Amino acid sequence: MPFRFTRIPGVDGKVLVTSEVGEFEFLDETDFRGFAAGTLSPATDAYADLQGKHFLVEGDPSTTLRMVAAKYRTRKSFLKGGPALHVFVVTLRCDHSCRYCQVSRQTADQARFDMSVETAAAAIDLMFQTPSPSLTVEFQGGEPLLAFARIQQIVEAIEERNRVEGRAITFSMTSTLHQADGEVLEFLRRHDFQLSTSLDGPETLHDANRPRPGRESHRRTLEGIGRVREALGERSLTALTTLTRESLKHPEAIVDEYVRLGFPSIFLRPLSPFGFAAKAAQRIGYGMEEFLPFYERALAYILELNRKGVAIQEAYTGFLLSHILTPFPTGYVDLRSPTGAGLGARVYNYDGDVYASDEGRMLAEMGDHSLRLGTVHDSHADLMNSEGMQLLLATGVAEALPGCSDCAFLPYCGADPVFNLAREGDPVGHRPTNAHCVKHTGLFRILFRYLAEADPHVVRTFTSWVTQRPVRRLPDAEAA
């Protein structure tokens, strides 16, 4: 059967082989050469291991192919139903002026940067034209709570419409939470919102990254977190960390801040090459070769905390490990092949334009409109047939991209034409210098090194991240 392979730095004498459907095996050099040459002895364990994982097949292959096909369908099942994540950019207004902001934010009093009632109604209609049985409605900005009235209107209209539609609907929002109080909290609680906020680490770092008039962003965010947890419960809120050049010096302090605040998960997110971040790259930006050592240190620290009984996970690692260790796709749309842009997600901008992804609209703010699929007054079919979608489909399948098609990490990775457009002005991108590629091959090498080492505690911790269950504790007598 077809396979891909690579050698992992730090894993000596072994070759990682991966299959089209994401099975993997570490082989000794000798076994690997035998396997590649077709001379591996059927009496070896390696032969049985490879056969059990469908790297090799004896005789009639039809049963093996049936299992492989089932695994392939399962891995790619996110394609069924079309876009499930629908982002409503209800306003561009924001009271922050973050240095790395992806969005071309507007000052808080410019109401013409709010989504109109008519635009919202058309966007809702468009969302229900997609066949997906489950829909996530995500509110973004700007600071979406500055347009709270519009959010209320959209949520109520969707719930009304859903009495007939019967979809499984989840509401979510990315917000600083500074405006989340009283009536707002009660509304969010009633509609069971999943909230995400930005927390960049300890106070000094956070406030340096996220300035606002009167500063105090960190203190206000913490207060917001407290109010939300009290009103909606602990599990309703996650936080993500945007990493600036300064952040890279403080992996332990950033993780500690999340532990201190009781978060079970931290999302360490490198800067995106969009919006202000692109302009400010000189000051706050960095290359992926600088991010990777930071990540490695942060992950080692997180694993050490878990070993001591502190349950904290890194969210992006969780997605990557799910791709590696399970037969299932995740709901994460930003690392898929075919790309999640337009196929898994869609963005309704405040002005009525529809984009394939959040980054697509940021690209438009930078002057590149190639991922504008149309407007909220088009039909679902129009949008899916748009030039923007054609571009994404032609360049968003990693299996067909140069440099990706023969990469051992392909089954776990994804295509990101939007990122490539922003960074390189070309949706395919040049792999050897491509930041998306450098980042992900780097991450996969780190993770596969851990998997090859197979430290029992690390394995149990990783397993708990992909199954979302607590780490299983062994009885004391056997823990050693």
Added chain:
Amino acid sequence: MLPLHTRAVISGALSRQLLKVLDLAEALRGDVPHEQVAVHLDDGIDVDTGVLRDLRFAAVMRPGATDRRPDDVLPVICGLSNTDVVNPGDVIRVRQDSGQLSVLYRRGANANSLFLTVQCNSRCLMCSQPPRDEDDLWRVRELLDLIPLIDRDLPQLGFTGGEPTLLGPLLPELIRSCKAALPWTGLHILTNGRNFADPAVADSVHDAAGFATWAIPLYADVPSRHDHVVQAAGAFDATVNGIYNLAERGHAIEIRFVVHAQTLPRMQHFAEFIWRNMPFVSHVAFMGLEPMGFAKVNRDLLWVDPVDYGPALAEAAWHLQDRGITTSIYNVPLCVLPKAAWPLARQSISDWKNVYDPACEGCSMRPRCCGFFASHGPAWRSRGIRAFRFDEAAE
């Protein structure tokens, strides 16, 4: 351990072999047609059997009485060699000629199974119920009579054999019969699944979807080893296709893995194989050997002291349980399992399996332990067997 057979004195001509035994109050409630009921009368009770005859009951049973009473006008079953064998609620088969009385369904037993056929198309090395090639369709005919007499509040009923799919259209008929008579009873059907590789056979049992769990053994992640264990070429491929065909049609699947020297080398890989290829299964059962049938003959080929495979078994079982697939360990006593595996160890499901060793005397874990098969002997005794003190078990 209560036997299933005893002898009885039968006086009068029974109109039918299969009878539901009910005490008087329940018999009169009329849930079971009177013609199929033997009214169970305790020694002290004085009832005019003429009235019972007028009510069209089939017989009376006086387990302890030596003979019929002079005024009995119904057939009487009495003089049971072992009066404990039959109790109200049971369904019995009575052989008029020999006086043999067999319990086909026992109310309150922790497992009730219907034995469908002695025939099988596999010859598993460790088969506890070696198949025979004989025409035994009479069993199905009897079962079709038995099913309507089973208590409707029975939570689960097993189908065992032999390989039930060899019955052809009679298997779907049995399933339909259960669904009609016992709509609230889940079926648990043992099959090697091979015949379901034929989509038409998988189609034929559509009545079982949502009603039955198909319990299908799979002994390896690679065909050669599985085929060797079941002594049938091509069995692995057929079983895998059978499982997929059933799953695609909405059936619930349980996977069974018997741990012994021939399956142990692939056990860990087997667990990952199930997770990768069949994460839809509802249950995975790892089982210790039942020392009966072919297993006795092949003892040297199969035997591994469970105390030696315990850690590997814990690892494989938790590999699946950790991933959200309900997993159980059966037939391995707690003292030979690492404590890590205890949360997954179940007490055996069948009454006849729970016996204990002299070494179990005073063991504080006994109430939670599966014990041993009744057929367990010295050749099958783990060196790890011991009693737990109270404080050890409490940890």
